[in-house]
Amino acid sequence: MQTEWLRARAESLGGRVWSDGPLTWVDGPDGLILVFPETIDPSALERSIEQARNEERELVGAWVDNEMDASALAAAGFERGWAPWWLAADLAGIDAPADPRVHVGVDLEDVRDEQGHNGYDRMLGLARAQPERAFYAGIRIDGVLAGHAWSFVDGDVAGIFDLDVWPPFRRRGFGAALLHAVAAAAHGAGARTAVVGTSPQDAIIYRAQGFNRVGMSSTWWRHL
Template sequence: MVTLADCQRTQHAWFRALAEATGGRAFSTHRMDWVWLPETREMLCMFPQEITDAGLQPALAEAERRGATAVGIWMNAAVREGILPAYRFERGWQPWWMTRALDVESVVAASEVSDGRVELTCLADDQVWLATARDEENWAGRSYGFLPPNQLGGKHLAGIFDMVVDPDHRRTGLGTALLNALSEAAFNAGAEHLLLNATPDGQRLYRNRGFELIGKGQTWWFHPPQ
């Protein structure tokens, strides 16, 4: 069984891996865990159990020093925002946590519907994959798959992250093709379940591909003046 805690741990592990791969860093401030993503210039706090001045102030100072364009807090829906509005954070989008089991039948069925517009690249053996979609020579979309090592309880959960399809190429099957390519790669690497966070609009695609909603989260955002 995949839990909300599993989803949160996998999301956190993905951002830590992304920070490490792009020259960022992960750090903690008074029970608040942060990642700095230099490519997007985002400072993100991952699922704090409590939000305090002692946890926020050093991270906000670090975000200002690094020229962050956004500071985000990913939260469990049960955690209250507390002092966030006083620090000019505003409520943002709500992640819909969705999961599905991987089995031979579903993966084989998906692989039989191949789509030549999608190319799969392995970025780290049996851990990270990038699926890229092109229409002829033009970029049309991409998504990442991530199977974290050393998961709690011996679970084998892979995450699908940063799914983007160019607006001009939506409703052409590219989202499904990206998902199929990453599902097959994760299954072949030993994943037993997939998990992801969806927007209210995006969840329709995932429901059609067998994903089920197991809960919702919340994000809060502060955009420093530039």
């Protein structure tokens, strides 16, 4: 699911996706990322690093399953970063009354409010490019955008991504309202299971909504 999310964003927003032997690379809003290889060919890895250096990139990343041998990444100068927990839930069990302050979709106010938020206004193009799969939800409090979330459907599985409530609005139930909104949109699009990658500290938010831990992965980063 993480791979499909990164791929969709890259392909919808002018990036690219390619493979070199067993390595699949996504060049999208998060930069140049190696996505969940089953094995790592050191020569293919070095070719991509050299390409990134020639393009004057500052950073190359990788997402890997914790059961994969990542020694080739360490040997190539990558350093281990954050290690997300993966949780899953039955979408039929994520049910709550809709909060009228949450809207699913993108309007002009969202675009204006998201400008300057790490260039996030470009990301909103994904909801327009793939409206049957990508669902953006925003919550407005007194007319001000207070947080957002995404769900992305791939077959009968939906990923929950970028759920965030701005600091002045936290601890008021808005995160749960956003989660319910994007989960309902994904369920309506045919997904049966939701998955999310999160930090151990934030996992409690999802556990309270019926998510259970199913695995772990790691990120690795090479500063050029």
